[in-house]
Amino acid sequence: MxxxxxxxxxxxxxxxxxxxxxxxxxxxxxxxxxxxxxxxxxxxxxxxxxxxxxxxxxxxxxxxxxxxxxxxxxxxxxxxxxxxxxxxxxxxxxxxxxxxxxxxxxxxxxxxxxxxxxxxxxNTRDSQNWQAHPDRLICPLYASPTETVHLQKVTAGKQLLCGTLPAGAELFILQGELYAGEEPYQQGSWLRLPPGDMPALIAASAGVTVYLKTGHLSPATLTGVPS
Missing domain, CATH: 2.60.120.10 (Jelly Rolls)
Structure with missing residues (x-):
């Protein structure tokens, strides 16, 4: 295996x-x-x-x-x-x-x-599928009690992940860059953050667009992984 x-x-x-x-x-x-x-x-x-x-x-x-x-x-x-x-x-x-x-x-x-x-x-390229929120635009893709998937366009200098994420997060950078301290993550980077891991990910000067999935990585909701 x-x-x-x-x-x-x-x-x-x-x-x-x-x-x-x-x-x-x-x-x-x-x-x-x-x-x-x-x-x-x-x-x-x-x-x-x-x-x-x-x-x-x-x-x-x-x-x-x-x-x-x-x-x-x-x-x-x-x-x-x-x-x-x-x-x-x-x-x-x-x-x-x-x-x-x-x-x-x-x-x-x-x-x-x-x-x-x-x-x-x-179609995430259709502007009608996007919703305005403070500091970002969000395109909802899927939601259930155990999983949420959406795209986010985050304004420059703003933090991607807000609040606590007890069930972890997974993201793929579609456009722009994110910074974790001095460490840049450019377009095409994939990050999987386990429950309790909450780095400050900040949108770079041109903003950032990401695919973001949350809620799916806690031991209670993780699927397809042998116990």
Missing amino acids: MLLNSDFSQRAIVTPDDYQWVRSPQSGVERVMLDRIGQENARATSLVRYAPGSTFPEHTHPGGEEILVLSGTFTENNVDYPAGWYLRSPEGSSHRPSSLEGATLLVKLRQMAADEHRFVRI
């Missing part, structure tokens, strides 16, 4: 300087593994890159699949999803993915609760 950043009680960070693109079993598809428990049938968080013209056979997803299209156009069952689309497909769902022009995705596998049945498709 492959174990990568598999201790969810510890902080995990992957920056673009750490990227190691490796081939998947399917021709034309590569990935950067961010965290992983298992071999090909794994609980995993990855960056996935489709070469132009690549396809993937139809398959099902035990434990569900969550996708954010970072660049290019991702096609699922003959429906195109350009950069900015968020796709969430629950336990047992199936699809036939491909990309004519190429695409890069943030993908999370086998991380949904067994009682989750809702499909979600949201």
Whole structure:
């Protein structure tokens, strides 16, 4: 069994300087593994890159699949999803993915609760999906009693995480930079913060846009991790 950043009680960070693109079993598809428990049938968080013209056979997803299209156009069952689309497909769902022009995705596998049945498709590039809050704009993507997912555009100099997060947080920087003290985290950085870990993450001078998931990392809500 492959174990990568598999201790969810510890902080995990992957920056673009750490990227190691490796081939998947399917021709034309590569990935950067961010965290992983298992071999090909794994609980995993990855960056996935489709070469132009690549396809993937139809398959099902035990434990569900969550996708954010970072660049290019991702096609699922003959429906195109350009950069900015968020796709969430629950336990047992199936699809036939491909990309004519190429695409890069943030993908999370086998991380949904067994009682989750809702499909979600949201275009985060549509301004109507964003809500104004003090010091930031928020695009809600998914919410349940144990998990909240959204994008945030945070004003320069403001703190990303406010208050306490007893169930941890996970984020991916889509645009701009965050600072933790003097340490910069640039676009493309992924951070997973365990319960009780609360660094002061400050938006840089141009502001920052992040994918942010909270509520899912406490021992009571963590899914897909062997006990």
